[in-house]
Amino acid sequence: MASPIPSAGLPTTLASNLTDFAGNVVSVISPYIPDAIKSNLNSLASSKLTQEMTKSWNWAAYSTLLIASIYVFDWGAKSRRDKRLRDFGSPPPLVPFKAPFGIDLAVYSLYRFFKFTFFELVNSWLEAVPGRTVEMRMFGTGLIFTDEPANIKAIMSTEWSSFGRGEVTKRIWGDMLGETQIFVVDGEDWHNSKERIKGHVMKMRSDDLEITEKHAQQLFKRFDVGKPIEVYDVADRYQLDVVSEVFFGESADSLTGHHPFRDPMETLHPINTARMLFGKNAYYVKDKYLAPKALKELNGYTSGIVDRAYARDLSKKSPEDYNMLDDLVSQKKSVKDIKDSMMTIMLGGKDPSAILIAWAIFLMGKYPNVMKKMQAEVARVSGDEPPSASDLKEMTYIRHVINETFRLYHPLGMNVRMALKDATLPIGGGKSGRDPVAVPKDTTITHPSTITVYSLGGLQRRKDIYGEDALEFRPERWEGANINRWHFIPYNHGPRHCLGQKFGQQQMEYILARICQEYQEIRIPPGQPEQQIRIELNLKMAHPCMCEFVKKNKGN
Secondary structure, three states: OOOOOOOOOHHHHHHHOOOHHHHHHHHHHHHHOOHHHHHHHHHHHHHHHHOOOOHHHHHHHHHHHHHHHHHHHHHHHHHHHHHHOOOOOEEOOOOOOOOHHHHHHHHHHHHHHHHOOOOHHHHHHOOOOOOOOOEEEEOEEEEEEOOOOHHHHHHHHHHHHHHEEEHHHHHHHHHHHHHOOOOOOOOHHHHHHHHHHHHHHHOOOOHHHHHHHHHHHHHHHHHHHOOOEHHHHHHHHHHHHHHHHHHOOOOOHHHHHHOHHHHHHHHHHHHHHHHHOOOOHHHHHOHHOHHHHHHHHHHHHHHHHHHHHOOOOOHHHHHOOOOOOOOHHHHHOOHHHOOOOOOOHHHHHHHHHHHHOOOOOOHHHHHHHHHHHHHHHHHHHHHOOOOHHHHHHHOHHHHHHHHHHHHHHHOOOOEEEOOOEEEEEEEEEEEOEEEEEEEEOOOOEEOOOOOOOOEEEHHOOOOHHOOOOOOOOOHHHHOOOOOOOOOOOOOOOOOOOOOOOHHHHHHHHHHHHHHHEEEEEOOOOOOOOOEEEEOOOEEEEOOEEEEEEEEOOOOO
């Protein structure tokens, strides 16, 4: 029998230090608030605090009336919502809260979010109920979390037209990513965005590995410093350089210095991820107010690439040799469409691969026997020569390592969807957890695996699916494995599956094979904090990943 859902009430230590926590939140947000707004807020606070508060009966009466009204409004909203849910399904178990509007739950969730333990918190909720589906309510927003395969299948495939990114996702991420960017739109906008890029991201070009090797050499220069280096930073820069040259015809060259894409993205990602927790309430606190400089830098960078693309003389190229940017310019697509397509490539083509490469390198250092098996396979297939595309197909153990990294550290571990119409999920409602779950239109759903409706991160760590060693890194589990396709979902299924999965898979296989050829071992220096999962648009490493690369002595 499942245990009750852990209470989300504030722990004693947190409650007693609430002022300190609030100060930490303010310190995180403060750098992104323009000085003019801070000045106005300070003036307003000062004027209010200096007014003498009259301790009168009226003041006490109004306060009592206000508190009572809040409780009545909150109770009424929940009652109306529950009645609506019962009209076409059952509600899932509710994460407990005590304060009006779930204020205590909101504060505690933010606390866990900034402590990089929100992913584990959601998993604990799901493990406590029979249907692996729960609802979190705060400030009038319902967040449904699930890692039940039947529900994930419904959202991705059988009922995919009922679930989409929704207006909340578009409104929160649109300024940053583009309002017609494939990751934030539905319907015709999604179809048009997909058509603009699929011809390029789904094919493999003859010079892909040649371009990749050129940037791998720059990556190795960063590794060859003779001391520990932060792996995710250089992996992300490396992948950005490869992707930008393959699809835009010019490398970002971020491995050799500062880059005006990465820095603003690092600023905007956590801001908008936190905003997603609050649903429609986040409309009132826009990223363009919180981080105007970052948005300006990002827009300036993409505008510059488009301007240079329009200035190229395409008459010197045959259409078969066009990169994606050339192709869009030749079709006279709008600047907005081109920029939105660029953001799709830089996010979808760079982020997941860079995140997985960094995790894989870390795990190769943590488990040296795994790296030795990888090295033996690469030596047998390719010797000392950079592997060809056909060589990579023979490297089964490297694929096992990538699969196991994907399983434990899925970059898209939590995916947000919205019900585009009143819909149901097959399992998770009622006391038994076996009833259909009612999902009213505009309810944000989050699947555990990140606020993303289905938790691939949670799904792929379930002990009832992968055994008691589900939390252990063991690539050998993939030898002869026959895993249900809805239990391991690296590239999504259904109409929204990853268009660039072949390119991304080849990128990961190639660089891991090349690292095995160039380096004897990877050392993780002592004293590092235990690595955690940080939730943004993707799931990333929470702490710097320091590794030292020991070069092979090829003279022996």
